[in-house]
Amino acid sequence: MESAIVLDGVSKRYGDKWAVRDVSAVIEAGTIVALLGPNGAGKTTAMSLMLGLARPTRGTIRILGGNPVKPATRKRIGVMLQQVSLPAKVQVRELIDLFCSYYEQPLDAKLLLEMADLAPFARKEAVKLSGGQQRRLQFALAMAGNPQVLFLDEPTVGMDVSARRGFWEHLRATAGHEGRTIVLTTHHMEETDSIADRVLLMQDGQIMVDGSVEEVKLRAGNRYVSFLAGPTVTTSDVFALPAVHDVTWSGRHVRITTYQPDTVLRAIITQNLDAKHFEISQGQLEDAFLSLMHRSDVDGSDVDGSDVDGSDASGSDTEG
Numbered sequence: 001m002e003s004a005i006v007l008d009g010v011s012k013r014y015g016d017k018w019a020v021r022d023v024s025a026v027i028e029a030g031t032i033v034a035l036l037g038p039n040g041a042g043k044t045t046a047m048s049l050m051l052g053l054a055r056p057t058r059g060t061i062r063i064l065g066g067n068p069v070k071p072a073t074r075k076r077i078g079v080m081l082q083q084v085s086l087p088a089k090v091q092v093r094e095l096i097d098l099f100c101s102y103y104e105q106p107l108d109a110k111l112l113l114e115m116a117d118l119a120p121f122a123r124k125e126a127v128k129l130s131g132g133q134q135r136r137l138q139f140a141l142a143m144a145g146n147p148q149v150l151f152l153d154e155p156t157v158g159m160d161v162s163a164r165r166g167f168w169e170h171l172r173a174t175a176g177h178e179g180r181t182i183v184l185t186t187h188h189m190e191e192t193d194s195i196a197d198r199v200l201l202m203q204d205g206q207i208m209v210d211g212s213v214e215e216v217k218l219r220a221g222n223r224y225v226s227f228l229a230g231p232t233v234t235t236s237d238v239f240a241l242p243a244v245h246d247v248t249w250s251g252r253h254v255r256i257t258t259y260q261p262d263t264v265l266r267a268i269i270t271q272n273l274d275a276k277h278f279e280i281s282q283g284q285l286e287d288a289f290l291s292l293m294h295r296s297d298v299d300g301s302d303v304d305g306s307d308v309d310g311s312d313a314s315g316s317d318t319e320g
């Protein structure tokens, strides 16, 4: 598969703060990549570097084989940033037409309106749209040039549940189309679960975990053993079972968090605990994320066990 994005030893320093530290990654064309991590992890900085809005202090970045600061490369990139102000007194359709005029082979304006579910608002002044509708308009503008690489920074902020669902559906339909690559950041991890082909978990400017959603979940190791407890079963009985990490109750329904579901299940049966309707399931991506972050906080190291020391880093912070 062709590489859409190549990061090679990329670091970015602001003053004495390393916002991104020695990040290397190859993103294949046609994939949807979710960049996740807690506040301040370096996601927005990484995205700015890939967009050519900031220059790396060290390392190189290639987007579609070119330098992201070059206009020829930028023409092939679509972007939806977190804070964008729309011009006053311009209608939705006019704005879309304007953006389409920047490109030699734009997408059809009507199609863009439909993709963003904005057809009924075509003649409305863009600044008078609601927050969620404005995000959808920004998505349409990002798609105007039929980009091969699309960067979306927190795209669903301000959208209600149904708008978010529709947005991810449109995005899934547009991804992979002619090898389109999408890099997104989001704090709505349950949505990433169903859309991302690959997850990059960042912390302290580094990629801590890189893999498919399933791999990240497996890496976190969280599983759940759930069952319906009989009237005599107490919380202490459940905690007395081996390999129990956490227990939650919902009525008489018990959910045990464990890294060893087989061990838990075997113990329930051999100890003849009054329980029925067993189920073993995997945690959601959000659980995996929290668990991996927590482990790294507790260990004081990254989960891969690789060296996180950025003390040897040097270089200037020149922009432009």
Ligand SMILES: Nc1ncnc2c1ncn2[C@@H]1O[C@H](COP(=O)(O)OP(=O)(O)OP(=O)(O)O)[C@@H](O)[C@H]1O
Pocket (backbone or CB within 6 Å): 014, 015, 017, 018, 019, 037, 038, 039, 040, 041, 042, 043, 044, 045, 046
């Ligand atoms: N222009 C800047 N000048 C100085 N420090 C910056 C600048 N931009 C980012 N930083 C610092 O770099 C680190 C990474 O910030 P970044 O915005 O990339 O994180 P993030 O993962 O996108 O966070 P969030 O989820 O809150 O958006 C933070 O410590 C931040 O304070």
